[in-house]
């Protein structure tokens with residue numbers, strides 16, 4: 001029986017064997033605690049018929065635990081130096097495919113088709129590089145990949161913003177964007193001590209479960225997201241002032257926004273952070289005809 005990768009001793013052994021040095025700029029903080037990894041994988045609820053996509057396998061600590069539980073694992077790794085290491089550490093797992101690619105540039109949809117075929121249950125599970133957490137999550141969601149959900153480690157502060165409820169200081173356009181596509185929950189808070197090297201920030205694991213239907217009906221998604229982002233442009237400003245300064249110029253702009261706010265039943269003096277997703281949907285639908 002080989003030893004798990006995710007222990008301080010084995011990780012050091014592997015890093016020394018290959019003379020690997022961490023690149024901070026690639027968000028390389030590897031997990032060295034098998035117990036934490038198993039708890040992360042538990043939240044993905046994989047079966048031996050599931051597929052798993054991992055972003056940033058590092059030296060394979062999480063990949064290994066995924067390979068033990070899923071039918072197949074596909075991992076995207078940007079750092080070429082890790083490829084020979086992964087080939088070595090993951091050699092006991094023929095159900096893993098590592099793809100050398102920046103996930104932000106990859107055609108994930110095509111890879112899924114090629115690697116998973118008709119597999120119906122696919123989860124993304126990752127300890128994300130923190131410098132690109134939001135672009136990666138938004139790419140996965142906006143491309144509407146045929147996945148059940150995402151379980152990922154990220155900076156706790158970003159996790160708090162993603163799962164925030166209206167009326168809290170963490171609630172903003174990121175909360176709305178993610179909650180439009182998914183049910184978002186923080187499922188674990190993770191201490192710095194389980195990483196090598198230890199990150200400077202606190203970490204959390206979130207679980208995003210894709211909605212079968214969007215929770216609200218919007219006329220135009222792009223415009224809906226434009227309205228939500230505009231509404232939070234300056235948090236201390238009212239929704240009327242933010243929208244007036246942010247939306248594109250047009251005939252009687254302020255009057256149109258006031259009319260739309262009234263139609264949507266949203267008082268002009270409210271701040272963006274108090275509106276629910278449903279209210280944002282009503283508002284963007286009411287604004288849409290004035291700006292198109």
Ligand SMILES: C[S@@+](CC[C@H](N)C(=O)[O-])C[C@H]1O[C@@H](n2cnc3c(N)ncnc32)[C@H](O)[C@@H]1O
Nearest residue numbers: 029030031056057058077078079102103127129
């Ligand atoms: C936080 S580490 C996680 C490593 C490993 N999964 C673990 O938990 O120990 C992030 C990993 O993502 C990789 N990475 C960074 N940016 C990436 C990108 N744009 N596309 C794919 N992988 C990336 C890094 O090289 C690193 O291996």
